[in-house]
Amino acid sequence: MQYRDFGSIFFQDQEMLNCGKTWLSRALDMFRIAKLVLVSMLVVATTSGCVMSEEMKRIQKVEDEKARRKQQMSTNLSGEQIFVRTCATCHPGGAAGMGPSLDQLATHFPTDEKLISFLRQGVGAMPPQPKEVINDIEMGALVRYLRTLKVEPL
Numbered sequence: 001m002q003y004r005d006f007g008s009i010f011f012q013d014q015e016m017l018n019c020g021k022t023w024l025s026r027a028l029d030m031f032r033i034a035k036l037v038l039v040s041m042l043v044v045a046t047t048s049g050c051v052m053s054e055e056m057k058r059i060q061k062v063e064d065e066k067a068r069r070k071q072q073m074s075t076n077l078s079g080e081q082i083f084v085r086t087c088a089t090c091h092p093g094g095a096a097g098m099g100p101s102l103d104q105l106a107t108h109f110p111t112d113e114k115l116i117s118f119l120r121q122g123v124g125a126m127p128p129q130p131k132e133v134i135n136d137i138e139m140g141a142l143v144r145y146l147r148t149l150k151v152e153p154l
């Protein structure tokens with residue numbers, strides 16, 4: 001190898017470089033592929049994560065709307081108002097009408113739980129009162145009102 005022999009130096013260097021390159025470029029290629037795989041995995045992960053959270057947000061929105069509608073549906077009337085609306089036709093003022101007098105209420109239904117489950121179920125000609133008609137808050141108010149009813153004996 002001579003200094004003046006530019007061509008051979010160049011050639012030799014090039015060859016050495018090429019040799020190094022094949023080894024290095026393989027490593028680099030591997031690295032690039034690995035990087036590509038990692039990046040694409042990351043992209044997939046983040047985009048699907050985004051999609052997931054978007055979906056969750058949508059579900060949450062629907063749930064919120066449902067809850068809002070339910071809230072609007074509930075009238076939260078007082079116990080007396082519910083009694084007049086739903087019960088007084090058959091138990092006017094708690095007295096006997098189409099249904100019996102409610103003066104034995106305390107004896108027949110010693111606990112609120114028993115009274116509530118009776119009212120929810122209904123019996124015979126007396127219609128059941130589901131939660132869509134009388135919600136839990138209203139049922140509580142109705143029961144409190146029923147407990148205060150003083151039925152005048154006829």
Ligand code: HEC
Binds near residue numbers: 102124125
């Ligand atoms: C369509 C008429 C009707 C309506 C409306 C009605 N009831 Fe009655 N109720 C009856 C009849 C009939 C009975 C007797 C049922 C039986 O024993 O077969 C009864 C029984 C009862 C009893 C049991 C009384 C006892 O001492 O055994 C209670 C308490 C009662 N009703 C409360 C209510 C309340 C509170 C409402 C309103 C949420 C209501 N009822 C709405 C007809 C009605």
